[in-house]
Amino acid sequence: MLSVRGLEARYGSVQALRGVDFDVAEGEIVALVGGNGAGKSTTLCCISGLLAPSAGSLTFEGRDLQGIPAHDRVRLGLSHCPEGRRVFARMTVAENLQIGAITRADKAAIASDLDQIEAIFPVLAQRRTQAAGTLSGGEQQMLAIGRALMSRPRLLLLDEPSLGLAPLIVQALFAVIADLRRRGTTVLLVEQNARAALGLCDRAVVLERGTVIVTGRGSDLLHDPALHAAYFGGS
Amino acid sequence: MAPPPPATGAATAMRRPSLELGLLVLLLAYPWLPIFDLAADAAGVPLRLEPRLVTVFIYALLVLALNLQVGQAGLLQLGIAAFFGIGAMTTGVLTVTKFPFQLGFWGALLGAPAAALLAGLLLGAPTLRLRGDYLAIVTLGFGEVVRTVLLNLEHITDGPRGLNPVAEIWAPAGLRTWLAGDDGSRASLLLTYHVALGVLVAAFVVLRVLERSRVGRALSALRDDELAAACMGLDPARLKLQAFAGGAALAGIAGCLYATNLTTTADPNNYDFNNAIMVLCCLILGGLGTLRGALLGAALVIGFDNVLSPLLDRALQQLPGVGGHPLANFSAWRWMLFGLLLVVMMRVRPAGLFAPATARAAAGEAAR
Numbered sequence: 001m002l003s004v005r006g007l008e009a010r011y012g013s014v015q016a017l018r019g020v021d022f023d024v025a026e027g028e029i030v031a032l033v034g035g036n037g038a039g040k041s042t043t044l045c046c047i048s049g050l051l052a053p054s055a056g057s058l059t060f061e062g063r064d065l066q067g068i069p070a071h072d073r074v075r076l077g078l079s080h081c082p083e084g085r086r087v088f089a090r091m092t093v094a095e096n097l098q099i100g101a102i103t104r105a106d107k108a109a110i111a112s113d114l115d116q117i118e119a120i121f122p123v124l125a126q127r128r129t130q131a132a133g134t135l136s137g138g139e140q141q142m143l144a145i146g147r148a149l150m151s152r153p154r155l156l157l158l159d160e161p162s163l164g165l166a167p168l169i170v171q172a173l174f175a176v177i178a179d180l181r182r183r184g185t186t187v188l189l190v191e192q193n194a195r196a197a198l199g200l201c202d203r204a205v206v207l208e209r210g211t212v213i214v215t216g217r218g219s220d221l222l223h224d225p226a227l228h229a230a231y232f233g234g235s
Numbered sequence: 236m237a238p239p240p241p242a243t244g245a246a247t248a249m250r251r252p253s254l255e256l257g258l259l260v261l262l263l264a265y266p267w268l269p270i271f272d273l274a275a276d277a278a279g280v281p282l283r284l285e286p287r288l289v290t291v292f293i294y295a296l297l298v299l300a301l302n303l304q305v306g307q308a309g310l311l312q313l314g315i316a317a318f319f320g321i322g323a324m325t326t327g328v329l330t331v332t333k334f335p336f337q338l339g340f341w342g343a344l345l346g347a348p349a350a351a352l353l354a355g356l357l358l359g360a361p362t363l364r365l366r367g368d369y370l371a372i373v374t375l376g377f378g379e380v381v382r383t384v385l386l387n388l389e390h391i392t393d394g395p396r397g398l399n400p401v402a403e404i405w406a407p408a409g410l411r412t413w414l415a416g417d418d419g420s421r422a423s424l425l426l427t428y429h430v431a432l433g434v435l436v437a438a439f440v441v442l443r444v445l446e447r448s449r450v451g452r453a454l455s456a457l458r459d460d461e462l463a464a465a466c467m468g469l470d471p472a473r474l475k476l477q478a479f480a481g482g483a484a485l486a487g488i489a490g491c492l493y494a495t496n497l498t499t500t501a502d503p504n505n506y507d508f509n510n511a512i513m514v515l516c517c518l519i520l521g522g523l524g525t526l527r528g529a530l531l532g533a534a535l536v537i538g539f540d541n542v543l544s545p546l547l548d549r550a551l552q553q554l555p556g557v558g559g560h561p562l563a564n565f566s567a568w569r570w571m572l573f574g575l576l577l578v579v580m581m582r583v584r585p586a587g588l589f590a591p592a593t594a595r596a597a598a599g600e601a602a603r
C-alpha cells in the first residue's frame with residue numbers, strides 16, 4: 001500500500017532522516033518506534049506531505065506522492081493525526097469533527113461515522129458544543145483522533161495517540177486501533193509506549209538517528225534482548 | 236455528566252433575527268423621521284445626520300472587510316486603508332472628467348473592488364505565508380507605500396487635492412423626485428445614503444452566508460491551526476489568498492462609496508495607518524471574527540466620532556451656564572474618553588462585545 005524508499009529529510013542544516021526504507025501492506029498495523037529525535041514524526045510528515053523530503057521516493061497505492069501537496073493527499077485516502085493534539089481551539093467539538101470530513105460529500109455516511117466516533121469516545125458526544133480548546137488534554141487527544149478518522153482514511157498515520165491519556169483509555173484506544181484494521185483501515189502508528197505498540201502491531205520498524213535499524217514482527221522485536229535494553233527499559 | 240453548555244453566538248443570532256431587521260427599517264426610514272431633528276443649533280437649524288451615517292456605513296463595510304481577513308482567516312494585516320484608498324482612487328479615475336472613462340458611479344462600483352482585489356492578490360500571493368507579526372509589518376509597509384504613491388503620482392491622482400468632482404450616483408429622475416421632490420441636492424444625499432446602506436446590508440448577508448458555508452468553517456479551522464487544517468485536506472495558501480483578496484475587494488467598495496460621498500478622492504493622507512488602526516479598533520471592540528461584532532464596533536466607534544460627539548457638542552453649547560465655555564466641547568475630549576473605554580474593554584471583555592462563547596473561552600485562556 002505504502003512504500004518508502006531512501007527517504008531523506010532535513011530541517012535547514014539538520015539532517016533528520018538519512019535514508020529510510022520500509023513498506024506498509026494493506027490491512028496492517030505497522031508501528032514506528034525509536035528514541036526521541038529518531039525521526040518518527042519527520043517520517044510521518046513526509047508521508048502526509050507536511051514536509052518535503054530532500055531525497056527518496058514515496059509510493060501510495062502505486063502512485064508516486066512527489067509533488068502532491070498535503071491537502072490533496074487527504075483525498076487520496078491518507079490521514080495524518082499530527083503530534084500534539086492540535087485541535088481547532090475556538091471551534092466546538094462538533095465543528096472539529098465536521099472539519100475532519102470536509103473533503104467528503106456523502107452526508108449520510110458522514111453522519112454514521114460521526115455516530116461511530118461518538119460511540120468510541122462518548123465524552124465527545126457530551127462535549128459537542130464546547131470549545132475544543134477548553135477540553136482536557138486527554139479529551140483533546142481523543143478529539144484529534146476522532147477528527148482524523150472523519151476523513152475515512154485508508155491509511156491512518158497516528159503520531160503518539162496515547163500521549164496524555166489515562167491507562168484505561170489507552171487500552172480502549174488500542175482496542176479501537178485494532179478494530180479499525182478489522183474494518184479495513186491500515187494504520188501506521190508512532191508510539192512512545194513501545195511495549196504496548198509492539199503487542200498490538202503486525203510489524204514494527206525501529207528508527208535510530210534517521211535510519212531504520214531493524215524491522216520485524218512486533219512480537220519478535222518485543223523479545224529481542226538488544227532492543228529491549230535500548231528502547232523498552234528494564235524487563 | 237455535565238449538561239451541554241449554552242449555545243454559541245451563531246445560535247443566539249439565529250434566535251434574534253429581528254434585532255438587525257428592526258435597526259435596518261429604522262435606518263431606511265431615518266431621513267423622513269422628524270424625531271431626530273432634536274439638537275438644533277442656535278439658529279434653530281436641526282442637525283441632520285445622513286452624511287454622518289453614510290460615513291458610519293462606509294466604515295462598517297471596512298470593518299467587515301477587515302473581519303474577513305483578520306477575524307475569520309486570522310491574517311493580521313495593518314494595511315486595510317491601502318485597499319480603501321485604491322478603491323477611492325479607482326473611483327476617481329473611472330468617473331472624473333479629467334480621464335476618458337467617465338463610467339459613472341455604477342461602473343466604478345464594479346471597477347473599484349476589481350482594482351482592490353487585484354492589489355490584494357498581488358500583495359497576498361507572495362506574502363501570505365509570512366506568519367503573524369511579519370505579515371502585519373509587510374502590510375503596514377504596503378499601506379504606507381500606497382499612500383505615498385497616491386500622493387506623488389500627481390499627474391494621475393492630483394496629489395493632496397484629490398480627484399474631483401467624483402460622479403454622484405446616477406438614478407432615474409423618477410426615483411430622485413420620489414425621494415426628495417424638487418430638492419436635487421437632498422435627492423443626491425438620500426441616494427448615497429440608501430445605496431451605502433444597501434451595499435452594507437448586501438455585504439452583511441453575503442458574509443453571513445459565507446460564514447456558515449464550507450469555506451467559512453474552513454477559514455475558522457485555518458485561523459486556529461494551519462498545520463492541522465492542512466491535515467484535514469484544506470489548502471491553507473489558497474484559503475488565505477481568497478480571504479485576503481475578498482477583504483481587499485470589499486474595502487475597495489467602501490473606498491468607492493467614500494469618494495462618491497465626498498465627491499472627491501480626497502487627500503491620500505486620509506488612507507493612512509491611523510485609518511487602518513481605527514478600523515482594527517472597531518473590529519476588536521466589537522469582537523474579532525463576528526459579523527455582528529464588526530457592525531457594532533463600527534457603529535460605536537465611528538458613530539461615537541461622527542454622530543454622538545456633534546450631538547453632545549450642541550447639547551453642551553445649549554446648556555445654560557456651560558455653553559460657550561472653551562472646555563465645554565465634547566469633541567475635544569472624545570479620543571481621550573475612547574482610549575479609556577478601550578482599556579476598560581480589554582480588561583473586562585478581551586474577546587470583544589459580541590464574541591461567541593468559544594472565543595471568550597479562548598481569550599480567557601490566552602490571558603492566563
Ligand SMILES: Nc1ncnc2c1ncn2[C@@H]1O[C@H](COP(=O)(O)OP(=O)(O)OP(=O)(O)O)[C@@H](O)[C@H]1O
Nearest residue numbers: 011014015016034035036037038039040041042043
Ligand atoms: N522544525 C524543526 N527544525 C529543526 N529541527 C527539527 C525540527 N523538527 C524536528 N527536528 C529535528 O529532527 C530530528 C527528528 O525529529 P522528529 O520530530 O522526527 O523526532 P521523533 O522521532 O518524532 O521524536 P519524539 O519521539 O521525541 O517525538 C530531531 O533531531 C529534531 O531535533
Ligand SMILES: [Mg+2]
Nearest residue numbers: 040041042083
Ligand atoms: Mg515525534
